Amino acid sequence: MDKQSIIKKIKKHKKHPNLRFQLKEKTEEFTDMLFYTLFDIDTPVEDNLNKLEIKFKELVDMACWEINKPCGKVWSHYIIKLPEVLEKLNLDAEAFLACDPASLSVEEVYMAYPGFYAIAIYRLAHELQKEGFPLVPRLMTEYAHRQTGVDINPGAQIGDSFFIDHATGVVIGETAIIKKNVKLYQGVTLGALYVAKNLKRTKRHPTIEDNVTVYANATILGGDTTIGENSIIGGNAWVTESVPANSTVFHTPEIKIKTIPHVS
Template identity: 75%
Template structure:
């Protein structure tokens, strides 16, 4: 056996994941693109695309549901039934962005140009599959949006109505985060865990954000027991690992040191 065959055989021996098909990633992205277009584009009749969406979903079932004890074939009908409600929620998100951002010139601009809206849209569409415990695909959907927008929303997060992410880039929202209604967050915000351990996989690790909270750029809020009370404002660069009551204002105060120029006197 020549050296090339030896190397090939070693590679074959180390390809140890029998269900690892990267085609699943590409097919998930194609399904996500078609679903987004079908829901929002006025020139794309949803009825016309429905057979194609169902066909693509069936392919995802075949690629992702390799566990014989997990039946995914019945998920489509429930998912299809949920789409009007998801679209209603996304229209509220778009309106919240248009109403809150003085830079938005039209509601159409929000749908077409705002990365925060796109990230929220793909999160909401993925979250419905996450609730059905559909394997891998919800995470692949939100990672697709993450790659395009810089916004990392785990599909397991629970997010209420009229959600607004401004500027988008660098936002991280963990799996067990709970965000209530009319919340606004800005670029660089992290809703994360205090620390990471595999034993915490079934534990609430990420904070709860109550109604009408605004969180400004680069603020970090950590911990599953951390609750930001309703109507609060969290200033930029704040670091929080404990709860704050409703109607609070939390600001980071930097320490400023002024160094005088040494003029030799």
């Protein structure tokens, strides 16, 4: 097969006119600039907001495929929410400082904690998602996922003072609801009990009430599953039914130790 035939066949199968990977790269640049604008003391807020608006218009040009949808107005609505998002993130950072005895300072939380970074990008993406501009928020949280190992869908609803310790392997589904002062440890999954495309418009992921702690590698599944306030879910627990307030749920493994007899 000659080169021209190969080119012709490739072009034939490149059938997605809106698939521009430049959108992914530019979203990552936008995300980094947004994070620095909110937190870095040496980054000028006014100048960066102007630059962010320009970058956002580029994203709109690539990602707004519906001609009649006013994507251009999203930025003006979104920017109004940034002070509130920053306020929430400061509460999250304080929760990290209060919950982790290994934390040395709040500055360390902002700069070195992957759980905080994942939450920050989620909160910034979530507000954009609510404006009806879904692809860019999804790319933002996937960027954070790639860097931290934490996969938070931008559609999830998460309350104040949220803490994720160690971060890696945490999965929070699109319709999950997490209320205030919740603590998750590594490997926790808040997922769907069933996976089927016809469930798209239904609540598939659990609700976690105030002051709940979920320890490492616990799995909580189902849209009808609610973990009542002040409850503790132990490590490796598998939960598919609601738990009343003030409960403790734990998994007891069977541990067998086999020793080799002493051989002289």
